[in-house]
Amino acid sequence: MYHGRRTAAAVLAGLASAPLLSGCLGLGGDPDAGTNGVAKLPARTIEQKAGAAARSAKAVRLTGTVVSNGQTYRLDMRLRADGGVGEVTTKGDTFQLLRVGDDLYLKAGADFYGSGDDKDSQDAAAKLSGKYVKVPPGDPAYRQFSGFTDKKVLLADLFVLDGTLDVGAHRKVGDTRTIELTGSKGGSLDVSLKGDPYPLRYQRAGNAGTLTLVDWGEDFTLAAPPRSDVVDYGRTVGASPVPTPSHK
Template sequence: MAALPPTSRIRRAVLPVAFGAGLTAVLAGCAADPDEGTNGVGKLSASAIEEKAQSAADTAKSVRLAGTLVSKGGTYKLNMRLKQDGASGSVTTKNSTFELLRVGEALYLKADAGFWEHEDKPSGTPSGSDGDADSDADSDAADKLDDMYVKVPQDDPSYKQLRGFTDMDLLLDGLIGLHGDVVKGDRDKIGGLRTVKVKGGEDGEGGTLDVSLDGTPFPLQFARGGGAGVVVLSEWDKDFPLEEPAAGQTLDYGKQLPRT
């Protein structure tokens, strides 16, 4: 019969193994839970997270939308505060920047003189003809409209397009919808708030949405697929005043705005 090892030898062999196993359990128990203190949406499936975000946006009363959009070959920089009955903010295109204010269905546009200057005379009009007088008249009109609110007639062709920049539901529906099979992405932070990403497709070719893990699961950022722009959404449900401009700040251009 083989001799049994001394008890002290067994204890020396077993203790390191037991200690190591215990330490592993303690460290596992202390590992940070990424969902601790969050609203819990990070535990949901990608489609459920997207649904929560859409629902939060649909029931919101107001939001600030800022970022860049690429649409039909044009690039627009938006900084708009939006709510159901109106909006205010600015739009920058390749050639100009203008402000928009909508109170109900009344839509106002404000820009500098350079925005309003335009050429209506036929191409090839010789110098010294009536074309110069028309140009001077355009310049005079632009000076009068400089930095004034101009009410956009509702039957003007530009009314619908400009109003689209002030329509909260229309903008959100068009900007935060993902395309393709949705997958859950990494955790991140937007504006100091923790987020979880939901992507349209593995590479985000159908867009990438950052959904807040703090408080209400609002969408906080949307990157459009194909490099078509990134918008940041903030100040959800934070109200702001909307008032029509004073009479002294408003001018009437006429029945139709110039094409610019």
């Protein structure tokens, strides 16, 4: 299993080095009629209320894209305070992440680990295919990957609007009416005008991606995978020099 250990290490080391992380409403009369009233508040107060609502929610589903250093990441994650589960896609590679408390698992197909030029590498990738690779807390990859499953970390990025904060247009995200917060140097955040003022859509400055947030407060169950589906590499996943993982 030595080559399998090297193969997993190559993928973890390579990916961990990558930096992370609707139209106007057009209603007549009072656009805030029947809403929660937050649109009439100062921009900074709306931001604070949206942040408080997001932090207090038990769970959320976050989907969309993030562009960083010219590389696009597609996320589909369900998050709660003690972990998360979902998929991340980048450079044509898709891997699943599951974190339950401090335990972080990565799952992917054989192609994700790279076929290699020798039979041992190919056999190792085949054995890892469909298995949950447990990422050791001491490995450099742990912090990067656990960030994708961390509600607090991911939501903190939503409230980064460059420049002076201002109240923008009344809009919609799906069927929900929103008020837009804008940064004078880029970026916008749509805040719900129905019920709790949850953030529903975040558009990063410079066309660097859009994230949509749904299912606020809809809790879900997190559970560790069966032991028979787990490959545990102990503390040595990234300890030895390994080749760079292949990408499509």
